[in-house]
Amino acid sequence: MKPAIVSRILHTRFTVSTKSLFLAAMLSVAMSMQAGEKSSTWPQAYSVKWDKAAGRITLATLFYAIEQDLKKGGAISRITLTHGKAANLLVGPTETYVCDENGKVLSDLRDTAPQVTHRRAGLNEIVTVECALTDEQGHASAVRVKSTFEYRWGYVKIHKEFLVPASGFRVREMCPFSTLLAPSLSHYGYREGATEEDGAPPFSFGSNRWRKLRAGEPADQPLQIRFVPRSMIFADPGVEGLEWFVSSDLSQWDLQLTGRRGQGRCALGLNHEPPGLALSIAPLWSTNTFTGLTNGCAFDYYLAVPLLEGHAQQPWLHTSFNRNKGNWVSAEEIRRWAEKGYQTVHCHNDGDYYDDGLFWRDGSYPPYPDMDGYDNVLKNCRQAGIRTATYFSNKELHPSTKEFQANGLAWGRMNSKGDLQHNFFRGKSEFGAQMCLRSGWLEFLKHSIDRVLQNHPLDGVYYDWNVALFCCNPRHEGKATNAVARGHWDMDELLDFMEWTRQRVGPKGLVIVHNTTTPMFALENFADYVVATEWGYGKWTNRAPDLRDLPLEWSLAGARSRGVISYGTIESKAPRRLHRVFALEALLGGVTPWTASPETFDLLPLLKPLGNIEQYRFADWRNEAVTLSDSRCGSAIYSRPGEAYVLLANLDQEAKEVTCVLHPDKLPHPLNRVTAATKLTPAGDTMDLDVRQWMGNGLKLNLRGDEATVMRIR
Ligand SMILES: [Zn+2]
Numbered sequence: 031m032k033p034a035i036v037s038r039i040l041h042t043r044f045t046v047s048t049k050s051l052f053l054a055a056m057l058s059v060a061m062s063m064q065a066g067e068k069s070s071t072w073p074q075a076y077s078v079k080w081d082k083a084a085g086r087i088t089l090a091t092l093f094y095a096i097e098q099d100l101k102k103g104g105a106i107s108r109i110t111l112t113h114g115k116a117a118n119l120l121v122g123p124t125e126t127y128v129c130d131e132n133g134k135v136l137s138d139l140r141d142t143a144p145q146v147t148h149r150r151a152g153l154n155e156i157v158t159v160e161c162a163l164t165d166e167q168g169h170a171s172a173v174r175v176k177s178t179f180e181y182r183w184g185y186v187k188i189h190k191e192f193l194v195p196a197s198g199f200r201v202r203e204m205c206p207f208s209t210l211l212a213p214s215l216s217h218y219g220y221r222e223g224a225t226e227e228d229g230a231p232p233f234s235f236g237s238n239r240w241r242k243l244r245a246g247e248p249a250d251q252p253l254q255i256r257f258v259p260r261s262m263i264f265a266d267p268g269v270e271g272l273e274w275f276v277s278s279d280l281s282q283w284d285l286q287l288t289g290r291r292g293q294g295r296c297a298l299g300l301n302h303e304p305p306g307l308a309l310s311i312a313p314l315w316s317t318n319t320f321t322g323l324t325n326g327c328a329f330d331y332y333l334a335v336p337l338l339e340g341h342a343q344q345p346w347l348h349t350s351f352n353r354n355k356g357n358w359v360s361a362e363e364i365r366r367w368a369e370k371g372y373q374t375v376h377c378h379n380d381g382d383y384y385d386d387g388l389f390w391r392d393g394s395y396p397p398y399p400d401m402d403g404y405d406n407v408l409k410n411c412r413q414a415g416i417r418t419a420t421y422f423s424n425k426e427l428h429p430s431t432k433e434f435q436a437n438g439l440a441w442g443r444m445n446s447k448g449d450l451q452h453n454f455f456r457g458k459s460e461f462g463a464q465m466c467l468r469s470g471w472l473e474f475l476k477h478s479i480d481r482v483l484q485n486h487p488l489d490g491v492y493y494d495w496n497v498a499l500f501c502c503n504p505r506h507e508g509k510a511t512n513a514v515a516r517g518h519w520d521m522d523e524l525l526d527f528m529e530w531t532r533q534r535v536g537p538k539g540l541v542i543v544h545n546t547t548t549p550m551f552a553l554e555n556f557a558d559y560v561v562a563t564e565w566g567y568g569k570w571t572n573r574a575p576d577l578r579d580l581p582l583e584w585s586l587a588g589a590r591s592r593g594v595i596s597y598g599t600i601e602s603k604a605p606r607r608l609h610r611v612f613a614l615e616a617l618l619g620g621v622t623p624w625t626a627s628p629e630t631f632d633l634l635p636l637l638k639p640l641g642n643i644e645q646y647r648f649a650d651w652r653n654e655a656v657t658l659s660d661s662r663c664g665s666a667i668y669s670r671p672g673e674a675y676v677l678l679a680n681l682d683q684e685a686k687e688v689t690c691v692l693h694p695d696k697l698p699h700p701l702n703r704v705t706a707a708t709k710l711t712p713a714g715d716t717m718d719l720d721v722r723q724w725m726g727n728g729l730k731l732n733l734r735g736d737e738a739t740v741m742r743i744r
Pocket residue numbers: 442443444466467468469501502503506518520
């Protein structure tokens with residue numbers, strides 16, 4: 031084992047009481063497989079510790095540990111990220127309950143002796159639990175729940191089957207998932223469960239609705255909706271997170287119990303004692319009427335966490351190329367890219383940009399008559415040390431392909447009328463028709479990607495439309511072409527596809543995903559880089575938003591290098607200085623403008639004195655180690671044992687005098703004693719700073735407009 035692995039694990043921020051519990055499990059993982067050699071994008075084995083006396087089973091990887099409480103119905107009672115902050119992302123265990131016709135709550139948590147089994151399946155672990163739903167007095171009811179927990183890489187797939195007596199059982203509420211989340215997971219998004227029938231537009235993208243729920247913030251309202259959301263993502267922004275989402279068969283949640291949509295309830299509210307976010311997701315909910323269950327019913331859902339590696343992310347310097355009327359990127363240009371610092375490029379040519387008909391029609395191969403030009407770009411990039419990918423749309427197939435002509439209707443994503451949706455680039459020039467992965471499209475897409483990777487010197491893939499979408503094609507539900515679909519999305523298939531992708535490109539391959547408005551940890555975990563914020567948020571016209579108003583997906587949980595799309599965010603006619611502020615706000619969030627703008631490169635020298643960025647832990651503008659007197663100024667921290675760098679930026683055009691106070695105990699690696707502080711100038715000079723002043727009443731610093739500065743402390 032490399033010593034670095036141990037030190038990283040020891041630097042996790044567990045509370046003393048929980049530390050011993052998980053440390054042993056995580057250290058044993060580290061020792062058994064030396065997984066520190068591999069990045070978190072590559073699936074690795076779990077270590078499983080079954081402590082019968084304590085009544086718990088712990089499943090751990092280097093990056094997270096999950097515990098099931100065998101004295102409380104076998105429920106998941108702990109989720110801890112090795113490099114996260116909260117000792118447990120769950121303040122209360124996950125609970126399964128029903129409320130019977132008389133209003134009596136029957137819960138799995140009250141079964142103190144559930145039947146539990148465990149087995150391994152390849153790298154995955156499978157835990158099964160059977161328990162009785164039990165009342166407050168400890169009497170088991172006639173309803174039993176059989177659960178299967180399939181532990182995969184970064185996520186757990188959970189199957190819950192309710193078994194009811196032959197005589198039937200009447201319920202007012204049925205809730206397969208309820209819990210109390212850590213209050214720090216206060217920023218969240220949910221993708222609505224409503225369909226066309228309920229007023230959603232046909233072919234809706236279903237972007238997350240973004241909300242916050244913080245104690246002491248009256249503007250943050252609790253959530254209560256009658257449709258089960260398709261997914262919910264919670265984050266302590268830039269720090270960690272947890273998500274819940276449903277499997278592909280949406281009818282389980284929408285129609286199974288009553289045959290009518292909108293009969294459930296998803297509720298999220300503040301809990302005061304203990305502090306937490308009370309979440310319950312019930313496909314059936316009523317305060318006064320009951321539904322008779324005669325058959326059992328099953329629900330499939332997932333829990334996922336971001337795989338945090340516990341270090342700051344390198345700025346991601348990326349650009350793209352296309353055929354450009356046959357004027358392929360020259361070898362000289364690629365050498366200049368490399369000198370400038372570009373790490374990755376991808377071929378992006380999904381539309382007829384030049385009106386010459388020569389573009390990469392989605393799903394076609396070969397796309398160009400001059401594939402040698404494409405290969406030369408890739409070879410020159412490889413020679414220059416730049417990694418390459420090529421564009422694939424996970425959802426689009428061009429109508430000119432023989433596969434579309436043969437299978438378009440069979441594979442297509444349909445609205446309730448059975449129409450396909452064609453996406454257009456300009457006028458009649460088409461990107462492609464939308465497909466659904468819950469069909470033969472999945473295998474064809476894999477084949478299509480494999481064919482390109484086989485034939486060209488690529489490091490990997492760039493995925494557009496990396497998102498599960500609602501679909502009403504009855505063929506994807508095993509029904510006749512003229513039958514009425516009950517509604518599904520292609521979540522299970524998208525996960526399968528991402529796992530396949532990582533295997534296909536290998537542990538050192540390149541995976542870039544684009545997921546504007548619909549980021550998901552479970553999918554991003556298999557990617558090296560994520561592209562965000564192309565659309566869906568307010569455009570910047572003459573002023574950059576305050577840091578607190580940036581979208582959650584700007585940095586999400588900080589687990590992956592992210593590129594934030596400036597051309598999607600800044601109005602084309604906006605003053606150029608907004609690109610500078612965009613780059614400054616990216617710097618303070620630990621992300622990079624995408625594709626890398628001139629302003630990105632202007633700011634890069636600020637990070638040069640740090641050397642290898644991955645030696646540090648990063649804390650974004652929300653850090654508590656630095657306080658500033660002006661809300662239009664921000665800070666970010668790169669911290670390692672014995673040393674830290676503080677970035678300060680002024681997001682306004684005017685120069686400012688700002689008071690800056692340092693709290694070295696709040697650094698990611700706290701400093702007990704600060705002995706020296708210096709300000710670094712772009713010219714490489716240093717200027718000593720008064721440490722006592724900085725930690726006392728604060729330094730008065732003059733910051734030029736739209737400017738950033740770096741300070742080093744030891
Ligand atoms: Zn479908």
